[in-house]
Structure formats: C-alpha cells, structure tokens
Amino acid sequence: MPKKYHIHPKVMPLNLDYVYKFRIERGENCINCGRCTKVCIYEAHKRGKGDPRKMADPNTVVCRNCFRCIQECPRGALEKSLDKDFLNIGGSYWKSDIFITLWKQAEDGKVPVTGAGYRGPFTGPGFDSMWTDMSEIVRPTRDGIHGREYISTSVELGRKLNHLTFDECGKLLSKIHDTVDIPIPIIFDIPPENLSPNVKLAQVRAAAELNTFIVLPATEIAADIKKYIKNIIPLISAKEIDQHQGLIKSARIVAFEYAEEMLSAFPALKEKIKKISNALTIIRVPATKSVETIVSQLAHNGAEIIHVVADYRGMEVNGSGNENNRLGKDIIRAVHLKLVEERIRDEVTIIFSGGIAMAEHVPKSMLCGADLTAIDLPLLIALGVRLYESPEKIIVFPEGLENIPVRTVRQRMINLMSAWHSQLLEVMGAMGIREARRLRGETGRAIFFEEIDNETFGKIFKKRESANV
Amino acid sequence: MKPSTVKIKRMPSRFKHQVPKYKVTRSAACINCGTCAKSCIYGVHERLEGHNKMSVPIDYKCIGFECENNDFYCVKKCPRGALSISLNPMYETLGDYRWTADMITGTWIMAETGYPPERTDLEYNTGNSGGGFDKLRLKFPKGHSKIDKFEISTEIPLNRRNDGRANIVISTPVYGGGMSFGSVSLPTMVSKAHNATLWNTFTCTGEGGYPDLLLPYSDHVITQVATGLFGVREETIQRVKIVEFKYAQGAKPGLGGHLLGEKNTESVAKMREAVKGTSLFSPFPFHSVYSIEDHKKHIDWIKEINPNALVSVKVSTPNDVDMVAVGSYYAGAHIIHIDGGYGGTGAAPDIAKKNIAMPIEYAIAKVHNFLKDEGARDAVTLIASGGIRTAHDLVKAICLGADGAVIGTAEMVSLECVRCGNCESGRGCARGIASTDSELADLFNEEWATQRLTNMYHAWNVQLVEILQKFGMRSVRELVGRTDLLEHIDYSK
Structure with missing residues (x-):
C-alpha cells in the first residue's frame, strides 16, 4: 500500500481587508x-x-x-x-457565501463544520441538481479522515490501453503507455496574466508541495520557477515546439490549445514531442456546443489527456448566451457518455475546469465522468481576491497582496487544498468508495434531481392528472 | 386532541426585544405630540415619564402594513406625517431558504401563545427552498366539514407488529429527535422530556448517555444506541419503552457523530466515559454490522435485554433506503425512522449537509410504496424526519406515506434558536440551547422551556386537527399515503 497522502495545513491569517456578512x-x-x-x-x-x-x-x-x-x-x-x-460580491454562480467559506478554509485548512441543518435551496442549476449517495450498512469499514482506513485520492493521467494482448506463451505483447500519478484529482489551471511575482511563485511552489501540477504558458516560465518544472505543465503553441525544446525535455506533461487541424494532425504532433522527451500531452478543448464530438475525435486519434475548459461559471463557451447553454454537470456527462458509447472512455484522461468553486464540485465532476478537475479562481479567492460577475467579469486583487511573503501565500493555497482534500475524503467515505479513480462516471452513486423528482413526484402527480383526463 | 396533562399558558420571549420585521421611522418633522403613543395599541410608540421627546419606536411590536386599515394606524394618525413604515433590513439577516424569517417568527409566536399566529403577514407554513415540501400544497375539498373537532384523533400506535410487546400509542404523531447531552444543554434535554411526558409522546437521548435528571420521564424517553456506544448501559436500555438504533443521521450520512473538544466538558465526558476536552467522533458504520443478519442480531440483543421494549431503527436516505427499510422490518424493527439529508445537527461538515443522500420527501414515498408492495406496510411504523419544520410539513409527510414525524429544529426554534449555526464549537450556543458551558447553559430554566415546547406542540396539533377536519377525517391515521390530497406546483396544473 502506498504511503498515506497528507497535506499539512497551518493556521495562516492574512492581514488584508475582506468581505464579511x-x-x-x-x-x-x-x-x-x-x-x-x-x-x-x-x-x-x-x-x-x-x-x-x-x-x-x-x-x-x-x-x-x-x-x-x-x-x-x-x-x-x-x-x-x-x-x-x-x-455585491460574486454573482449568480459565485455566491457571496462561497467567498467567505473559501477565505476561511485558506486560513485554517479545515473542513467547514457548522451546526443546524442545510440552509440553501432544495435544488439548483448544474452541480446543485445532484446529490452524492451513501451506503447504510453493507459496505467496507471506513473512518474517513479521522481513522485507520486508507482512502486513496490519487488519479492517473495519460493514455491507457483498451485491453492487453499476449502471445501464445503468455508473454505480454502490448506496450504499456507512460502515465503520471498525482495524489489529488486537482491541478491548478492557468492563472490570470497580471499576477504579482510573489503570488505566481507561491502558486508554483504550492503545486510542487502538493505534488500536483500547474499549467503555465511556456513564455511565462521564468528562471526562478524553472526548478519546479516537474510540477509545471507548460502550455505551448504547436508551432513553437522547437523553441521550447528545453522545457519539453524536462517537463512531465505539456499542454496545447485545441485547433481544428489537430483532429488529424495529433499523431504527428505526438511524434514530434516523442523525439524530444517522454512528456505526456494535454489538449485543451473549449467546452463548446460540439465539445463531445471533438473530444471523441481526438480520442480516436490517440489523444492522451483532454482538458475540457468551460467558462468561469462552468458554462458552455461561445454559446448563444441563452439559457440553453449547458452547465458543467451536463457538459461532462455528455462527453463521458459519448466516449463510453464509442467504447474508448477508458483510454483517455478527461480533465474538467470552469466553475469549480467549492470542494463538492470535485467529486461531483468525477461522478459525472471527469477523471480530475482543474481550478483557478478559488486559489485567488484564498488570497482575498474579489470577483464580480456583472455587468461583466471583474477580478479585483486586494491592495498590498504583492507585499505578502511567498510562504504565507503558498500556505494559504495549501490550506485550501487540504480542506478540499479532507472534504473529498468525507464524501468518498460516505459513499464507501476507497479509490478516487473509481468515482469517475459512477452515476450509480449519484442521485440526480431530474431523475428522482420525476420518479417519485412525477409518478405520483402526473399519473393522477392524466387519469383524471 | 391534546391530552388532559397539557396546559397552555402564555410564555413570552426571554429577551427584551424580538427580531423586527418592520422598521418604524420617525422623521425630524415629529413635534413630540404623543398622538402615536396614544393610538398604537401594540406599544410601538412611547414617551417615558418626564421626557419631552418620544422614545425611538419599538419596531418588533409593529404589525406592519396590514395595520393601515385600522383607525389607530400611526402613520395616518400623525398630524405631521412624520411616521413611516418599511421592511426592516435586519429581517434579512434572520433565517434562510429552508427556515425563512417568517417561519422562525411564526414558530416563536406558537411557542409563546400555544396557537398559530393570528397575523396574516407571516408565511410560516412553507419555506422558500423551491423544492420538496415547499412545492407541495394541500388540496382541500370544497364545502363545510360535518366533523366536530372534538371527535378527531391525532393518536398513532407505534407497535404494529402484534408481537406481545407494549402497545404504545402516542397522542400526537410527532416526537422529539435525538439530541445528546453535550450537543445540547441539560435544561434543553429535560424540558424536551418533560414536554414529551405531558404530550404523551417521546423524546430521544441521542448518543451521549442518559442523565439522571431524565429519570422521572423514563416512560417517554427513547434511548439511543449509536455507533460510538457512548453512554450505553444495560440499565439505560432496561428502563425505557423504546430503544433506537442510530445507523446514520440525515445531515451527515455515512460520517458518524461529531462532538468537538470544547463542548466535551467534564460532566459530558463523565457521561460518555471519555476524556474531557477531546473531540469525540462516533465511527461509521456499526463495526459489528455488515449484513441484515448482523442487523437482526443487534435488534435481538436489545429485545433480549429489555423484553418489553420496542425497537426503532434510524437510518438516513441513500438511493436504496427502501431496501434498507424492508430489511429492517424483517430483522424485527417496530419503527423505521428515516432521516432525510436536509435534517438538523449539532455539528456536521457543510459539504455533507448539502450533498449526501436524498431529501426526506423522496424517501418517504419510496419507502412507503416499497413496504406496501412487500406486504409489510401495516406491520411497521414509518417515521420521517430531517426537514419537518411545520405542521404543514408534517401533514405532507404523512400524505406521502409516513405515520408520523420526528422533529428537532422546530423544538430548538421554540426555545428561541435563531439557526445561526454556531452550535458546533467553542462554548457552543450563544443562546444557551445547545451549550454545556456553565454560564450559557443557565440562560433559561426548565419551566420556561417546557411551556414553550408544550405551546408549540399544541399549535401544531391545532393546525393538524383543523386540516383533518377540512379533509373530513376522524383520525390522522386516515391521512397516511393520501397523495391524492396533495398537489405539486410543478406537475399538477
């Protein structure tokens, strides 16, 4: 059994003015x-x-x-x-309470615990329209975060084989692809451009300490952070592979933005990388209306890791802007189901990002079918950043943040991840699931509002109405 | 009907002010003539003796805009037009989607007076959560009911197995939920038990032992055996009429119990046979139960120790709650108590409260129908909890298929809980309800609390009887499973 993964939170107040209720x-x-x-x-x-x-x-x-x-x-x-x-803070997706709870978790690294029952709406859009299931009696012992039982939150990134082949003597013929393991199903996504150097460095160091990754544009990987390259995923333009050979050589994973020509050109791109190093590749695909078709084509063409990127509220991008835009839950389910139908789901890794605002969104994304998630804004909210959704997205950095020591900033990000990790354990423990990779697409362990409401209330109230007619 | 032991008596708030819904503003145009003080019958306006100036209006006494039809309406009476009424911004800080400010205020009025509020400006029956009970409405038949209120019975039997054990009947289809000593104060616990005795119903010790002060009420106490076995002793099981196995709690299913260190004071630790100041976590699940057979063994064990007791099994609401309920029935349980995901707690991770397991509304219908299909429904009592906030929720739960309900938060609100949610740590409840801090746990006495609870139970019973009367029923037992008396605002048009 691998060593138990621990994140070490430390109380870390931040002396900046922040919202209160x-x-x-x-x-x-x-x-x-x-x-x-x-x-x-x-x-x-x-x-x-x-x-x-x-x-x-x-x-x-x-x-x-x-x-x-x-x-x-x-x-x-x-x-x-x-x-x-x-x-005023936030908006319809980033509710004001989220800011206060993220800020608090960044301060002490603890699972938010309160008295009295749930106080929010019965259900809501997107991730708010599902519950995770639990198991009552018959299931393996677990004591979650307090106890002895080992719950693994690690996930694997990379291409996997559909099946293994052996020769007549039972010798393995298949060539197993390289994969990368990370201990939490969360990586840090590209931070906004105007980040001050201390915050940027802290974010890279937090990713390194957690042994996960941060995605950074290749051009922004300056000398001071290069030593953390094992935990950095450089985002490279497909045309500039040659310029960034040095980075590709030392990185474990590199990322590319999706472009239409990649549908056919991916194998060539992968070949080119392979000549430089064994780095795995991520293709970042915007979550448009046809995202599932694109993802499926990429998967068929040998893509290893596909990162589906929704907007900051978890909504479809380039949509018509109306209510029919899908939200995270439905985007992931569509992508996952399409790959399952085409019997290729097990071969690729799917990362989802956009609108991951609370710890619960991580297991929920995974239940819907993602292998892992990527986050950006919560790491900044941990530092007192304010976000406003309307009239348009604005991010306001707190005054004086650039003077906060790197270790304070880093520790707050680690605290936040510690709290999220513990919450993931709580949810998995209640479900009786001991391995995070088994959460993926496990909809049998989820309760979806539309389904259950229709199954119970729909059955009771619709049937009678039609009987009356 | 209320038992003869129940006496209704007005029991006002223990605080000087209440949380105001309205704001009465006196502008600079006021000439301190005192007309308002003379006209307002609610005492909003006063001028203290020897003062030239009017006092600041006492907002919480104001009944709001509906007063404008009265001749004594201060806004109209004021010769200078110096008075105005608006919604008080303070009201927004009270309550939430599930327990709205109106619902809390309404429950306070019930606990004070023993009757539903007479004010018409409070929506105290339905919350604002946009789902479940809050989307169900009662469908009353037209015309006058011929049934006399005095003929209507609100009794329900708890033992439907016909197995020779006690035939316990409770006078109102509601009893108090498990709250341990440690999570709540001793006066809270004792007043709950005293009220349960007056109402000929039950209350539950929760998992934290059986304080001696509850001994006089033992015939109306359910003792809980939960996964940590805190405070469980042979004699506590033998002295009660009902023993409850707690497998899980709706607010934190699959997570066991939490009592954070600061609330584990000396007396709490002694009762639980634990070390003072350490956080106490009950594990999950029962480490001796991995099958229905193991579960039956547990139930047999209780039945052996107390040959007359009924056994209640409390479970939360996963997708397969219906299977669990049937299994429990075959294992010999008298009461299946299902606790929904939006239920109360003294401490639970927020992520669990919001996300794990289904709301009670679905579970009731699921379990009721499954037990019916299995032919077992008539031999078991189905009790629902976890989000039963009002008498209307109770009626809706029964219509969906429950026999009765367990309530917790409504009792706490009767004791003037504001649902601030800080019961979990530090010295606990600032209002002395869910605290074992020596200073805070003394903020009210048992007499006050018992009367408040008795009043609230009475107000619920009054509403229940009125509803049964409108439906033309003589017993609450006729209401079970009558989904045809409900409509859902999304589906029924």
Missing part, C-alpha cells in the same frame, strides 16, 4: 451601558479604547449572527443588516 450599527440612542459587551460571546462589542465611557464601534467581522446584542440592548439601539460588500 453582517454589519451592526449603534444608534444614537445608545446609553453606553455595556450590556452588549456582557452578552456577546464573540467579543464584537467593546468599550472605546480612548474613552472607556463610550462604546467602540461594533467589530462586525467576528459577528456570528446570534442576535443576543440586538435582543438584549435595553434601548434597542443596535441595528444589523447584510453588509453591502457581501451582497
């Missing part, structure tokens, strides 16, 4: 009696530092919404509301 305001009728100080167990209310006769402004960052100060103030002088920043 509640705002409490002290009205003019406050009589400075100090009752709020006594009742608040989170220390949101304190007396003024300069003048202890007066109450200081409430420290709403620590407010946990218990309402005690509101309800016990003898004058009813305190007012609470949702903070404006909180209401």
